[in-house]
Structure formats: C-alpha cells, structure tokens
Amino acid sequence: MTDRSAKVREALRGGDPAAAMRELRLGGDEPDLAEAAPLVAEIAAAVGFDDLARAARALAGAPGGAGQLYAYGYACIERGVPFLAVPALTEALRLAAEPAPSRGLFGRARRQSTPEPRAILAELAVALEDEERHAEAVDVLERHQGILLDWPDRYLLAYNAVMAGDLDRARRTLDALPPAGSDWQSAADRLHRALDRAAVAAPAGGPGHQDLRAWHFVLTGGLLGTLSPYGFTAGMTGRYAYLGDSYDQCRHGLDRLRLILDAAGLRPRSVSLLPDRPSRALGLAAARLFGLPAEPYRQGTPDTLVVAYDLNGVDEALVPGLRTRAAGEVLYEHATCWTSPPPVSADVSTLLAQFVRAPWDAATRYVPGGEPVEEPADARPAEELAAEICAADPGPDAGDGDTPPDLDEALADFTRAVRGRWPAGPRDQVRSSGPVRSSRFD
Template sequence: MQETYDSLLKAAREALDGQDAQKAFSVFRRVLEYPGAQELDHSSRWKEAWELFADIATPIAGEEFAAIVRQAAQDERDVQALYNLGYQLIEQSLHGMAATVLLRAHLLVPGAEPMVTELVVALEGMGAHAEAARLLQAQPQLVQSSFMCRYLLAYNALMSGDVDETRRLAPGLESLLARSGAEEEQAQAFAGMKERIHQMLARADALQGVSPLDKKDLRGWHFVTTGGVLLHLSPYGFDEGMTGRYAFLQDSQALCLEGIRRVEAVLDQAGRKPPRVFVLPDRHSAILAHATARVLGLPTEPWPEQGSDAPGLIVAYDVLSLEVPLLQTLRTHRPGQVLWSHATQWTEEAPFAADLTTFLYQQNTSPWGERLRVNPETQKVERTAPTEGTVEALAEEVPSALLEDTALADLPELTKRVAAMAQVKGDAAGGLFREQGHRRRSLTDSPVKSNRFN
C-alpha cells in the first residue's frame, strides 16, 4: 500500500493514541523531512501537521520544545517562529525537518544571511552538500560580502567533490576575515575555518596524479577531509551503493590480521616504525594490541591512565567504544605516536579521527564479542556469548588466521598514496605525520556517498 500524507497522519495518530510517541515520530517524520510533503504548502495542512508533531514531541522532548513547534504551526509566514523552530530542530539533530522549516523561512525573506546560513547547516547535517552549495551560489552578494557564507560555500563545494570551486573561493576568505569586524573569539573561530579550507586543499593537491578524488575514491576523500589513512575497502556492494563502506559486518580474526599487515606496510612506507605497542584497557583493543605486537615483533606497554608522551603505536579496536576519560588522553598528537582504530563507525561522529583506520562500518561486532549465527539444528538466527579466554590467549590466535590470496593485493596502491600524503607538511599534514596539535574531527559524510540502513 502506497504511503500518503493522510495514511501517515492516521498511522501517527493511532500510535499516539496508543501511548507510543516514538512509533508516531518514526512514522510521521516522513511527512516533515525535507523538502516536506506537498500538502504542507496548504496553510491548514501545515498547521495540522506541525500541531501533531508538537503532540508527538511533548512526551519525547518536553513541553518547552513542543511550544516552539506550536508557535511555528500557527502561522507558516511567521519568519521568526520558523527560524526558532529550525534552530531547535538542528539542536535535536533533526536536520531534515529543520531544512523543511528553514526553507519556508528563506523563501519568505530571500537573502537574509541568518536564514541562509542556518538552512545550509541543516542541509549539511543531511549530507546534502551539493544542495547547500547551490543555495549559496544563488546568493552571490552574500558570498562576496560575508565570511561565513563564503566559507560555507567553499566547504560544501569541497564536500560535493568540487575542489576547483573551493580553490576559487579560498583566496577571498582572507580579505573577508580582515573586514569582518568580528570580536576576538569569533575572529579566532573564523581563522580556524579559513585554515581548515586551506589544509583540505593542500591534502587534495598532494593526491593529484595518484588518487582520482572522484565519487568513488573513498580513501582519497577520507584523507582530504580528516587527514586519516583508510587501510581497507569493503568489496561488498561497492558498485551497488556502499562504495567501500560496510553496512553490517561480523569482524573476523582474518580481517584483524589483514589490518595489522596494512598498518605494518603503511608505517614502513612512512618511515614511522614504532618502538612499542601501547595496550589500552578496553578488552577488544587489548586483544588486538597484543596480536599486533606479536605480528610486528614489538614489546607491549600498558597505556597509562593519564596518557604518555612516549613514542609508540596506540591500538584501539574501535575509538567510538572507548570511555571518555581514556579518549581525552588520546586527543593530542605526540612525537612518534600513531593512533590506529581498526573499526570506525561512519554513521556516528567519533570524538576525533584516528591516524589509521582499517574499515568503516555502520553496524559491526568484534571477533570476540556477542555475535549472530544460524543454529544448524533449528536454522534460526541466535546470539552467541562473547568469547571466553584471557586477552593474551585470544591474541595468540590472530597471527595464524588465514588470509585470502587477494587480501593484500592493493597494498602497492595504498603505499603509493601514503607516499603522496607524506608530502603535505605543517598543520595540513595527515594525522600519521603530525606530532602536535589536536586530532581532527571524524566526519560522518564525504563526497563519496553510501547507502545507510535504519
């Protein structure tokens, strides 16, 4: 049965009547997601839809948020109410719904900078960078006069894969920054934005001739946007929408060993052989660290509670799974230290980007965690208990895992790119080559798009 505005409205009301606000939200958000159902063009439907959303939001987000929704529902031409709602929706990470509201406000007051920039932020949050760039390109006066608008266009153009447009815009950021009249704190933030654009361009320039930076170059864009090295590309569904990322993965000892071998090759290419392997307190990280030390023939050392300035390879199974106090000790680059996160979830932003990442996933289970299997007797899917054993005993099994003959076939291509990455100096350098400063943001998007699954 085809979903319509009326059928979704009915289903959401039934769920709400049944005291299931979360179900009502998951059903009805499809009406409100950018650019919104066509019915929202009618005042009565606009009011009806957003008032229902306010009722849904009350038990989930509270009455204060619901009141902001109701204010915008009363009059779809109340620009301030629309702006307030759009802002709050962004705060709730509901970027698609925010874009619907803010587009309405933008059409009422075209060219108003606060509305344009907030709408761009919402589109960015959706991963709609090309649409954000087109919106800004349609406002040439703002791009010429506003540092923020010029920066947002430069950034979204690059995140759309248009390096040439970003390169054209970058020189003008300096003069706009000088003329911005911003207070000290905001001026420092603007200076950081300008530097971010110049650094990404420097990394893109370094890859010319060795990495195509096209719509399928996941490794290349991972380096440009985060400064990290992506070691492994998923072969599954590459041309069917995944383009090198994993959707659902049950990791294996073989893939862990492959990751170790790729780390070894990259460190050799970069001339960054570590004197030790640091073992983090996280169990899965500790297993992988001990396995890595065995393969590389290096001693292990526990990572101190307060961190360490000593050189070494820091092995994390998955940075996103680490506790916040531990993460704080890993945030800063130090001379001779390299942070490797074997697994990185690409649909949720990690606290920072690791210098090396084996693979990107949406859902993953480690080789030693609770896993799914098909019971051979019942043919039903069931969960297995986590693997028992000491960290050291489980680590001993990894080096003997069997790799497929083609598992490391692309190492020459990978190391060639790493050699090019090494040419970037100073603050723009990739994480593998930095020895000071904070690690960069870990992004959930890039010019290379992939399917997402709920």
C-alpha cells in the same frame, strides 16, 4: 489523515516517540509542513522537548509566517532533527527575501517579527550541512552571495564545497577570503590542510566521487587500510553498512597496518595499550605480530603505535590526549563508524562500517534449513583474544566478486604518494562522510 500521519500516531499511541520520528523521516521526501508540524508537536511533547513543541504548535497555528517558520526550523536543528528544519527554513527564507511591505501612517513596518534573511540563510545552511546535503548548501549560499559575510558565511561555502567534492570552488572561495580572526582561524587551518591533502591524494583535478580511500585521507588526514569487498555496485563504494567482524578481519587489518607503516617509512618502537578490552586485545596482537614491546597508553609517548578497536568505545577522559599527536605517534583504529564518527580521527583505520558486531560479541548464527543458533559472547581475557587474532587467517575476504580489487600494491603506492602530508596536524573529528555516498541503514 495520510498514511504517514497514521503511522506516526500509531507509534505515539504505542509509547514509542523515537519510532514516530523515524516514520516521519522514512517518508522519503521532506514532510509537508502543514502535516508535519502538529505531529512534531506531539512527538516533542512526548519526549519533553518543550521548545520544539511550542515552536511546532505555533507554526501549526500560523503556517504562513516567516518568524514561526524560522523558530521551528531553529528548534528542529537544536533537537537533532535538521531534516525537518530544511523545508521550514527554505520557505522562511523565501518569505523574508520578498520586498518589505509599505510602512503605515506612523512609519511602523507590519512585518516586525520577520527575521533577517541572512540569519535564516545561516540556519538553512547548517541544516543542510547536518543532513550531509552539502551540494544543496553550496547552491543556496551561492544564490544569496549578496548577503553573505566573509566569516563565517563564505567560509561555510568553501567547507561545504569540499564536502560536496567541489575542490576548485572551495579553493577559489577560501583564497578570496581576508585573514580569519581568532574565532575562525582553527577552522580555516583545517580547511587549508584538507585542500593541501587533496593536492597530493589526486593531483590531477582531485579524487573521483567513488575514490573512498582518497577522500577519507582528504577529509580526515587518515589512511584507510581496507575497502569493503561487498556491495560496491549496490552503492556501498567501499564501506560496510552492517559488519559481522571476525578474527581473520582483525588480523588482515593489522597486516595492512604493517604495509602502511613500511610504505611510509615509520618504525614505531612500542605499542600503547588502551584500557578497554577490545583495544587491549588488538594492541597485544599488534605487539606480538610486529615484535614490539607493549605498554599502557600514556599521553605524549613518542614513536609509539596506539591501538584502538573502536574509538567510540574509548574512555572519554582519554580523548583530549589522543587528539594531540606526539612525535612519531600513530593512532590506529580497526572499526571506524562512518555514520557516527568517533571524537578523534585515527591516522589509520582498517575499515569503515555503520554497525559492527565484534568477533567476541554475542551473535545469532543462521543454519540453512534449521533454527537460528544463539552464540554467547566470548568472555575470554584480552590476552587470549590476542592469541586468536594472531593465529587467524591473514588473507583478505574474497567478497562478492563484483567489487573492484583492493590490492596491497595500490595501498602502498597511495601511502607513498601522500606520506609527506601524513600523519600531520590535529586529529579533528569529521562529522560528514563527504562526497563519496554509501547506502546506510536508518
């Protein structure tokens, strides 16, 4: 038994199948199929994923069959573990692409259960896309051009090229496609808008692969108010992994929002308050700082600033309305999760983080040489939290001193350069962090 198998089974014996699955992922490279399939069968059975358990057991019993590999890979994608699907579907595609076996006396092929290569290729591209391995998805689709359909296969090639940062390939591929049918027109429109934004975000060849603000605009249509002043050279490239947020950061974010609105020439006439306490607090602070009236959010209100602390925490019933922009409406989000993107992409985000502890959340404070101090949550009403934000220090965090500066002038210049394409179009959810890579917690 390998060390990985031992750790997986130890977690299963401890009644923690989620930890067992994490152990499979934490192994670094893709787990060997012969080793992984029996383990996946046990994990899937423990959580009641009977389809995945059956597919994993079938693969363990016949590890060389393309049909079993495909069924297992498909089930892995459906159950949210596409990293396990990639090696299985890669091998299934290799087997399915081999020359067909000779037919028997009665003309019956021996490999009746082998799926069509194109079906396997499509699922492999989906698995790679779900894992944000976009360059690999482009490569495998390019290597099998002969079996691709225009829609959706070559569209997926263009989409993954954008997400991999290869804008020239994406444009060539998209321009060569015939008109999309009704099923794919909205997807084609999204990709055209992204390429249009790229042309204004970095007209000379596209953004570099560390230009987080430009790529955030290309992918989401939104503007990024601040870049993390920590860990740039350690691989964060402007994002946060874990952020202990502060009232100062909230105030600084609102000041950056004001800078963006001024540079774009936008003048909201009101602030729309979302009902959750964090968003209401931030919205009240924005109204006070900007000298605007505050009112409850109502879908379709023109020329208003809609303020959210975290769009993942907003009432799901409000999401359809937030996706549709009223004339002159700007949607602002303070803390945007880049690993579990919100259902709506904001027009302005203060920052991108994986995990955020809000200023009013309970926290553990560590005192040098002393015991950790548990600080309770701040239960004050939104109005008092808003006053705290308004009174906070608006200056930026000095950071680690080893990160490029994030200057007001640079943000204003970028906003003026792209304002013809901002804010425009629906606020689509973007599930990938794109070509700018950042270190993350598992």
